[in-house]
Amino acid sequence: MMKVLLCGGGNAIHVLSSYISSRDDTHVTVLSLFPGEADKLRDAIPEEGIRCINDLGDDVYGKPDAVIGKAEDVPKDLDIVVFALPSFTHEMYLKALKPYVKAGVTIGAMPGEGGFDLCAIHNLGSEFCRHSNIFALETLPWACRILEYGKKVEVLGTKKEVEVIVSPKHGTTKDEVVTEVLHKLVGRLPELDPADNFLAVTLMNINSVWHPTISYGFYRNRDVTVPFDEPPLFYYGADEYTGEKLSKISDEVLEIKRVLLEKYPSLHLHSLHHVSEWMLRSYGDDIGDKTSIYTMLRTNKGYRGLTHPMREVQVEGQTKYLPNFRYRYFTEDLPMGLIVTRGIAELAGVKTPHMDDVILWCQEMLGKEYLVDGELKGKDLEYTRAPQRYGFDTLDSFMEVNHYLDDA
Template sequence: MNKPIAVLGGGNGGHQMALDLTLRGFDVNFCEHPDFKESFKNTLDTKIIENTGLIEDKARIHEVTLDFKKAMKDVDIIYLVIPAIAHESFFDNMIPHLRDGQLVVIWAGDAGALRLAKKLREEAPRKRINIAETNTLPYGTRLLGPSKVDLFVKAKKMFFSTFPAKETEEMLGMVKETFPVLESIDNILSVSFSNPNPTVHPPGTLLNIGRIQWSKGDFYLYREGITEAPSRIIRMVYDETLAVAKAFGFRMREFEDEQFRNPCSVMCVDFWAPFDKGGIVANMKGPSSIYNRYITEDLPYGLVHRSQLGDLVNVPTPIIDSIINLGSGICESNFWKGRTLMDLGLDGMNREQIMEYLQMGC
């Protein structure tokens, strides 16, 4: 691969991806949104990122910038590595600089590919952009300080699809060189439904909310929070999600019963990591407050469209709906206004029309 790869988003995952790709011989244009220039300043000034954990190394990144145009110029592949809650802001900054034939991959998407496709139709209808997403990041990683990132788990399997799905195999061929563990799956909703975060994080967090507040952040979800009772609710969220997928007729990541009994539930299945109660992941502290992304991101961006799609095919989702309502009440926010079918351009369609749209793009 001769051209640089653009990595947009200067958080945990973005730093890790920019460094990982650089260490493996790829040139990276690493870009953060200007709103976050203060936290990005050290990386911007030095262009050096350091790894601890599973990899002990550091490297100088090819290009580090706050300029989307500069980062996206002369690249074929753009990796967007940000929380779903930041998609709108990044999309708005990306769209003016996208050019025909580029591939945008959203890590992890939460159906963000459909949202970007809708915005492109509305704001730049003449542009022909390839859009894809994955169900998870390739890593478990956290920034320890300026330009220093701790890598504690790596993915051994991730799912990938494009919008429209008819282009998946061609686009997968473009990105396999960078992430060989990517596997194709039916469509964007297959990918979104295969993201374990909305399945595990909201129920795991909400059912421990008193403990989280009482401890003032001294809480370890994967060590003490996912006991037998929360595991049952997590399994119910999964069962409802799977029922919606089957009613539509698309595949998603499926799990065995015993995989829900792990201290980290199904979060551990597709990652190389020790997920026992004394392992690395068990010692990850958090969430530390009710306004953590385990609720404010995974719930409105991961569960709302699952519920609405269930309504469309007459599949009840009472547990998912209860979690959305509880989270809304606890955070004093209407999470039903999260990622809706209207946001995704799916409103007004029936099952057959949605499946055709996902496959063909029209």
């Protein structure tokens, strides 16, 4: 019997609860630390369980064995802990669970934005994590939404392939074992594709480059207090300057890669590419004009119609739109994304003037302070996953404590 702990209580937890509880070989507990959510969810789930309707034609029913609101009530000897939560809550869960999980457990996040491993190691300890399996999925395996709270959830789209990182690696067997276990839990699709290591994935986090930079490029010469009649297009609205800025920031990330490989030649960073290469690999023939990043953004079928995150406002009885800087493009892709990369650059001694332009603008829009006088020392650094926030001030200690050289 595999003992599974699911952390959270939203859309993704509904899907996971249904899928995993429908199996005969699992014991499932849901933990929500959000005040009142555990009671509400427990009361809402009917005897037959949560119904999950999905795009693969399966209709699944599963009822978790328990829904709890306190970490001290988690079962002993958990085999696997899955966070399906916004990343700003990960630390709270790790701190709460620390006394109740044993080394050897498999613990991870879907999605696990940049630096999930840093957060886990900081909170659970480097030795604990060396003897456990820390994993992250690059994204949620499905687009999903609750149709009826506690009763019915819909998977709108299942991804075909999702990258999974497992750390530390002790050869491929362990990787495969964890991937196999995870595979059982997320359903027959997507395929889980093992990635190089957390460092490569953190530096290749495409959202951390795309979202802040495209937002900066679009709004940089605009008055952000003037409402729009319609939400403006996100990718199709990018200009040539933005395409070049994305390219230059990606060059800065590749300079970090160069410096790291010079210092640690056996490090695996094969999956870290320029964003233009990532774009061609990910979208291929969906792209109409492959001349430059600018043309690729504006002719990628997969990006058609997607708009900037906005909030509605009423102006003289009419609905208008203002930028929503509280959206995850800023609240997650900056502190758990670009700031993490910027912190690694600082440790590696790599100058990042283009990244800094974007960070300085975004932090002003967010009302936060991360980068000050060219260094990550702002008052809001403690809410990020930058290495500096965890006290790392040398590249060697950062690489060693976080096990990046273990499998090199």
